[in-house]
Amino acid sequence: MxxxxxxxxxxxxxxxxxxxxxxxxxxxxxxxxxxxxxxxxxxxxxxxxxxxxxxxxxxxxxxxxxxxxxxxxxxxxxxxxxxxxxxxxxxxxxxxxxxxxxxxxxxxxxxxxxxxxxxxxxxxxxxxxxxxxxxxxxxxxxxxxxxxxxxxxxxxxxxxxxxxxxxxxxxxxxxxxxxxxxxxxxxxxxxxxxxxxxxxxLIIQPPSINRTLPGPDAVLEDTPTAGATQDLIRHLEDSLLYRVEHIPTYTVLGQSAHPSRVAVLFSGGLDCTLLARLTHDVLPHDQPVDLLNVAFENPRVITARAAEQSKSGSTVAADAYESCPDRMTGRSSFSELTKVCPQREWRFVAINVPYKEFLEHKTTIVYLMHPHNTEMDLSITAALYFAARGQGEITSTSQLSEEDSPYTTTARVLLSGLGADELFGGYARHAAAFTRGGYEALIEELELDFTRIGKRNLGRDDRVIAHWGREKRYPFLDEVFVRFSLGLPAWEKCGFRPGKAVPKHFETTIVPERPEDLHPEKMLLRCATWQLGMKGAAAEKKRAIQFGARTAKMHGGRTKGTDLVTAIGDSADGI
CATH class of the missing domain: 3.60.20.10 (Aminohydrolase, N-terminal nucleophile (Ntn) domain)
Structure with missing residues (x-):
């Protein structure tokens, strides 16, 4: 970087x-x-x-x-x-x-x-x-x-x-x-x-999406084929190998004598947990991996919860950070990782951001995300900004690390699951497109999302994360992996099937008894995660970072994601 x-x-x-x-x-x-x-x-x-x-x-x-x-x-x-x-x-x-x-x-x-x-x-x-x-x-x-x-x-x-x-x-x-x-x-x-x-x-343009549609008499299985699942794991391992090997060791004065080289931006959701699980397979077991999990003190949520407790007569106050959806999911997936991959030292870094501290850094975040300037941009980049700083309390599987002690990651490489939703149909609008127009409409929506990812996300996120002297790497956006995933027919990516109702988003994780009953969004990734022993993570719902970390609507009122934040200059899209 x-x-x-x-x-x-x-x-x-x-x-x-x-x-x-x-x-x-x-x-x-x-x-x-x-x-x-x-x-x-x-x-x-x-x-x-x-x-x-x-x-x-x-x-x-x-x-x-x-x-x-x-x-x-x-x-x-x-x-x-x-x-x-x-x-x-x-x-x-x-x-x-x-x-x-x-x-x-x-x-x-x-x-x-x-x-x-x-x-x-x-x-x-x-x-x-x-x-x-x-x-x-x-x-x-x-x-x-x-x-x-x-x-x-x-x-x-x-x-x-x-x-x-x-x-x-x-x-x-x-x-x-x-x-x-x-x-x-x-x-x-x-x-x-x-x-x-x-x-x-450029001579080499990004590959085109596979527009193949199943024939009128085609009989599709409920899940992607075993071959597609194995190919996914192999391609993702190859992508990770480039991104985690040969990283120089970097130490911080007063920190662990066993510094980490790699960290995962870790909500505990499907994409990041799959990356963590496969990182274990390609990285030497003597190297620790940090799992950076961020949670915010959101005044709006706290006020709403206090009002509910007052009505119900409850006197038990929930922890502002530990009750964040991504914190609960993160700890659950961390526990599953330690059981499935006990050979490695996993360090769960709980990054707690008080509202006052967010306000102190807000001007810097707005400057870094510029020319993006909406409330949604701010809520997403605020979570990435503090996660990339990597300062929190550590819970480690090693006896050498002190539990719940202050910690700053030494990792200068951060792995991100960005791209998985765009490639494998992880957004609610993908399910809506399939319901509206079958595979043809789903393919159009997938192509739209992937072609605009650089303009909407990547540059903005790079500016915010690199501010801390760390480099974000995207295994799902490796050229070979992208070519593989775009080349798959739509039914090998998702579990959406004609004549089968698309279930609504679920609020709690229920681990099914068989992979056929997993949620259809990003079904190929779910099958791979299931096969790798992470059944709880395979069943996790998709949750946007601003809601999981509770950075959305921190100021209260009727704020919309499209509302503009305080501008530092006029902006325009494109060159």
Whole structure:
């Protein structure tokens, strides 16, 4: 994980403000530096300022950024993880490997074509800025799914003589900052008097969804096939292997002598528990795994509960944190994990957030999630923000750890189940679509959700989580796994069947006696989790993070998810 800042202007080199420099360095606390250069071509002069910070997770040495090619003066800023290149796994420092390939492109007759060739062969999340000094061209973009944040904003004086590209919103252009859209590479020719952005599509586009429909005489089983279940487990294990292996150990003064390298954003629900369970199979058993579980003190919920207790005459007050749905689910799945996988030290980190503390951090959260600016964005990112901070009370399966003691995770890699709902039909609207129009309508809804995930979630979440110097990794959004899951027919993903009523969401978890009776949403994931011994987790309902952690409607009143929070600037979607 790294922080990227690039400013192009006809008037000035810029110096980051103290606040902007701090936000950038928080994303990459291991190294940072700046570089200034001038593009002079075609009678035009453009002043370029680059600044980057680095979170070192690859290779034996930290590669400081921006990377500058001494031969040509070209500049490269990289925020990503290149897991493989042209189908071959990359080992060592990927920044060094990719920068050398891009600097080699400078010698090509058509640098745009050579650049696209290189980027299209990368598997893994990334955002980048690359200045080709030889041709006076600036390129930038995000990977095909948009898994890393990159914002663009024009200067306030004119739309075409000043530009800022950055991982987070900065003061030089926050009012009109917007997400750089994937899956494209953008180019600017600096031999012209105005900044004109050209769009260069990547060669490899995300795969299309399988639109196959069952024939009129097809007889479908109640559950996905055993073959699909086994293929899911195999592909997810392969995805996890890339994301949990070879992570360097990081220690915090005064913390455990046995530091964790990997943590899971852990609500105790189906997706994250399946990831935790499979992580156990691919990670050496001597490495502890932290399970980060967040719960909020919600004044609205507390007031409503007090009113109910007053009516009923009850005097027993529920714990504001332990009564949160995700806390109860989290502890239940933690208990199940320790029974099924007793060989590992599991650390359940209970992260309790008082309402007062949320208010103290609210301005920072709103700034980081910008240009997203709704109450729903705030309720989701607040939970991710405090979960990623990783400060709570630990309950561990190891005798070496003190129970319920203050703890801050040392893990710099956080696993997330994001993408599972979009790929396997986990939202209520997927069930509604099937009820309305069968598999055809379900497929349309699945495709819509998946194609907008980068624009709606990924950049925003990256900005919030990386603030704590941690990197969020998405096993469900691995390129090979995505290709596998999109290629499955709809009935292999879900348990929705013609003529079979779709049950309503259940409020309590009832573990059935057989997998055929599991809830139909994300049935393939449920079958895999069941097969891996986690029957309780396989039966868990889908619950949005803002309701599970109780960050929704914290202020009371008639707040809607679409209501705007206090704005820090105007926003727009798309480049």
């Amino acid at each position: 790294c922080g990227i800042f690039c400013h192009v202007s006809k008037h000035r080199h810029v110096e980051l403000s103290v606040e902007d420099a701090d936000r950038l360095s928080r994303r990459g606390p291991d190294a940072s530096r700046s570089h200034e250069t001038t593009a002079t071509a075609g009678g035009n002069v453009w002043l370029l300022t680059f600044s980057s910070s680095v979170l070192a997770l690859r290779g034996s040495q930290t590669q400081a950024q921006p990377v500058v090619d001494e031969a040509t003066g070209s500049v490269f800023c990289w925020n990503g993880e290149a897991w493989s290149f042209d189908g071959s796994r990359l080992t060592g420092n990927d920044t060094e490997i990719i920068s050398k390939r891009l600097f080699h492109c400078v010698a090509a007759r058509c640098v745009e074509e050579a650049l696209i060739q290189v980027l299209s062969k990368i598997a893994g999340p990334y955002a980048f800025v690359f200045y080709d000094a030889k041709s006076s061209q600036l390129f930038f973009g995000r990977d095909g799914l948009g898994r890393r944040s990159l914002l663009i904003s024009h200067g306030s004086s004119s739309n075409d003589d000043e530009l800022t590209i950055s991982s987070v919103a900065v003061s030089t252009g926050i009012k009109n900052a917007r997400e750089v859209e994937a899956p494209f590479v953008y180019g600017i020719e600096l031999n012209k008097p105005r900044l004109t952005i050209n769009i260069l599509p």
